[in-house]
Amino acid sequence: MPELPEVEVTRLSFASRIAGARILSVRMGKALRWPLGCAPALLVGRIVLGVRRRGKYLLIDLDQGLLMLHLGMSGSLSFVADLPASGKHDHFAMLTTQGTLTLNDPRRFGAVVYADAQDTGSASTLLGRLGVEPLTDDFDVDRFHAGLKRRKAAIKQVLLAGEVVVGVGNIYASEALFQAGIRPTVPAERLSRPRVARLHAAIRDILGRALTSGGSTLRNFSSASGEKGHFQFETMVYARQGEPCRVCARPIKLLRQGQRSTFYCPQCQKP
DNA sequence: AAAAGCCCCTGGATGC
DNA sequence: TGCATCCAGGGGCTTT
Known part of the structure; x- marks a missing residue:
């Protein structure tokens, strides 16, 4: 489903609202493309600094480490202030002090992967081969x-x-x-x-x-x-x-x- | 090294 | 109404 415009539209629709939030709990549903890469409880208490995009990945910067999200073919995010009921294909949900971020993804080609700040492994594996960003001056x-x-x-x-x-x-x-x-x-x-x-x-x-x-x-x-x-x-x-x-x-x-x-x-x- | 195929998974549309 | 088949905004991994 989501190509660069959809991913960027998604980013713009919640980046400023989630910035500064503290993570209160994380709930996982059925398996996505890859395992989260850490115990969900490890994320509790972390602060969301902001949300970047690289290619079709969304990068949620935390005060310690970051989350790399991909929407796959059928994924979409929602970020709402009130506590949402869990839907059938909600496979990742993160309750924060400013709202709940939920990944709904029927086909489960999407992913949420945690990378430690100094973890050059999973981040560079996922992002390492990506080409230039088309909407920046680097694309000439x-x-x-x-x-x-x-x-x-x-x-x-x-x-x-x-x-x-x-x-x-x-x-x-x-x-x-x-x-x-x-x-x-x-x-x-x-x-x-x-x-x-x-x-x-x-x-x-x-x-x-x-x-x-x-x-x-x-x-x-x-x-x-x-x-x-x-x-x-x-x-x-x-x-x-x-x-x-x-x-x-x-x-x-x-x-x-x-x-x-x-x-x-x-x-x-x-x- | 690059190219081509395979596969992950669910659901909606279409055909019999 | 039921079932079988095909197709779908992606991309990592394996095989040529």
Whole structure:
């Protein structure tokens, strides 16, 4: 579910409200992707300093150590002041002096992992291979071009892998490639610099607009304050196979790349 | 080293 | 109404 815009929307919806809170209790439900990495009781009494984002991970900084959260495919957070009843798929809940943070995740591909401050292990394992943040100045055309030059795989899959640039998932990869006029199957190394520049601009534009729209809500995504996204109504190609391209009216095509669906316009996107 | 496949899990939509 | 099949915003791990 959540790509960079959804994760960032989530962060913005509770970061300031939880900052400064003291953890009162932690409740675990069914197993997520990985074990928490410490006894839940160890977190009690710690203070939440703030919430950062790295790629699709949320990093909750504590006065001692940090929690790394991932929403997987179906996860969403809520942060409410009153004590919420536990729902069927609430697999992590953290009661604090300022509210309760709950991870609801039906498919349980998500994760909550504790890392000690000096623990270079789990943090670097999870975050170590991540590419550049697309909405920062570090993401420039030169660096992007250099990164793509080293990849022979299809550009769509290079984007999804997140080792060159992070945060671009299945929806926004298709959308950005459409906006840049690039066929998803083009080997990354073969993209000319002007095309890379167009893709660079398209990624920033799409992610920025999705952020402004509160992300995309396909099934049940909502921010930690319960707001649904509405970017799904603005997609040019995603989930529109067989429907007319909004630019040229040719039917949008669907193909599978690495067990994921890719959507593109055969007319507007050149090989 | 990089690329391609496999798998984790639940639920909703679709087809018979 | 029931059951079988396929598909879904991700990504780590194993195999080529």
